[in-house]
Amino acid sequence: MSAIDPWLARASYLLPQHALSRVVHRLARIESPRVQPLLRWFVRQYELNMDEAAEPDIAAYPSFNALFTRALREDARPLAGDDNTVVSPADSRVSAAGRIEAGQIFQAKGHHYTVRELLGGEEDLAEPFRHGYFVTLYLSPRHYHRLHMPLTGTLTHMLHVPGRLFSVAPRIVRHVPRLYARNERVVACFDTHFGPMAVALIGAQNVGSIETVWAGEVTPPAGQPYSCSEYPDREITLERGAEMGRFNLGSSVILLLPDHPLELGAHLMPEAEVQVRGALGRFY
Numbered sequence: 611m612s613a614i615d616p617w618l619a620r621a622s623y624l625l626p627q628h629a630l631s632r633v634v635h636r637l638a639r640i641e642s643p644r645v646q647p648l649l650r651w652f653v654r655q656y657e658l659n660m661d662e663a664a665e666p667d668i669a670a671y672p673s674f675n676a677l678f679t680r681a682l683r684e685d686a687r688p689l690a691g692d693d694n695t696v697v698s699p700a701d702s703r704v705s706a707a708g709r710i711e712a713g714q715i716f717q718a719k720g721h722h723y724t725v726r727e728l729l730g731g732e733e734d735l736a737e738p739f740r741h742g743y744f745v746t747l748y749l750s751p752r753h754y755h756r757l758h759m760p761l762t763g764t765l766t767h768m769l770h771v772p773g774r775l776f777s778v779a780p781r782i783v784r785h786v787p788r789l790y791a792r793n794e795r796v797v798a799c800f801d802t803h804f805g806p807m808a809v810a811l812i813g814a815q816n817v818g819s820i821e822t823v824w825a826g827e828v829t830p831p832a833g834q835p836y837s838c839s840e841y842p843d844r845e846i847t848l849e850r851g852a853e854m855g856r857f858n859l860g861s862s863v864i865l866l867l868p869d870h871p872l873e874l875g876a877h878l879m880p881e882a883e884v885q886v887r888g889a890l891g892r893f894y
Contacts, residue, residue, distance in 0.1 A: 631775055634816040638859065641672040649677050656752035662686040679755055679856050689851040690889040696761055696872070697851060698884045699809060699863050701754040702747035705780065707878040707890075710866070713740045718784045727791035728810055728864065730771040730839070735799060738806045743867040743874060745890055746790070748778060749857060756856045758886050760865055763800025763807055765846040769839045770828055771795050777815040778862040790864060796820045796828045798854065804893050805868035811855060812862040819858035823848075851887045865890075 649668050653660060660666045664681040671677040690697055706716050713736065714722045726736040749755060773794040776786050783789055794813035799806060811820045813829065821827045824846045848854055874891035877884075884890065 638675040687887040696890045704882045705746040707745040723788040723791040739866045741869045745865045761802045762850045763802040767799040769797040804870045808866040810864040814861040822855040
């Protein structure tokens with residue numbers, strides 16, 4: 611831990627977080643041959659493995675966002691286990707994982723937040739997870755940024771909760787209390803064979819845009835009202851491992867699972883790398 615981390619966290623309170631994110635949103639979508647040097651630098655700097663991409667030629671990407679949200683080859687991330695296996699929704703690093711204790715989720719040493727807070731104050735949605743399980747995953751700039759289903763599920767509810775846009779880098783998460791419950795987020799709730807499942811897509815600094823495959827870009831543009839919650843007007847069922855959404859720039863995902871017998875993988879230690887569609891644990 612760096613001695614300057616607490617100062618960086620304090621400084622982040624003063625930033626015009628949403629204004630900066632709107633600027634980055636526009637810049638990342640500029641389509642011009644002039645962005646090619648930036649894309650090539652980014653690939654080198656963060657050691658992106660373009661051999662895994664469905665389109666490995668950097669020149670085929672017209673904008674930074676197109677590269678950032680690139681698709682992978684069909685065979686790049688095999689689906690682990692069977693229908694009882696919970697798979698990772700993202701290429702990511704583990705921030706924390708374990709049991710939810712009386713509705714409290716561990717964020718970092720000395721910091722917790724509640725399931726109810728995370729789910730926008732919706733007590734009925736929070737109750738099934740009060741003694742369930744959670745996995746918090748951090749997507750760094752070098753990761754693949756499309757998101758996939760941990761289990762087969764039918765969408766029951768979607769929340770869009772307004773909030774701040776603090777950075778979710780670990781050095782900031784350690785010093786901002788209740789960060790995940792304070793940041794803007796989109797929460798998708800599903801009915802699965804094992805009970806309710808919630809996938810919280812956390813907005814962050816420079817990440818003012820979150821998409822789902824059923825609703826498109828959920829985060830509204832500046833000047834438009836926030837939609838607090840929505841119920842699907844048609845049945846939306848997504849299979850385990852299927853694409854469910856994406857971040858337009860990196861952030862974090864918090865997976866909530868019900869109080870059903872589950873063995874989380876021993877590999878889910880802080881800073882451990884996991885791959886999308888790889889095993890996180892298994893219901894029994």
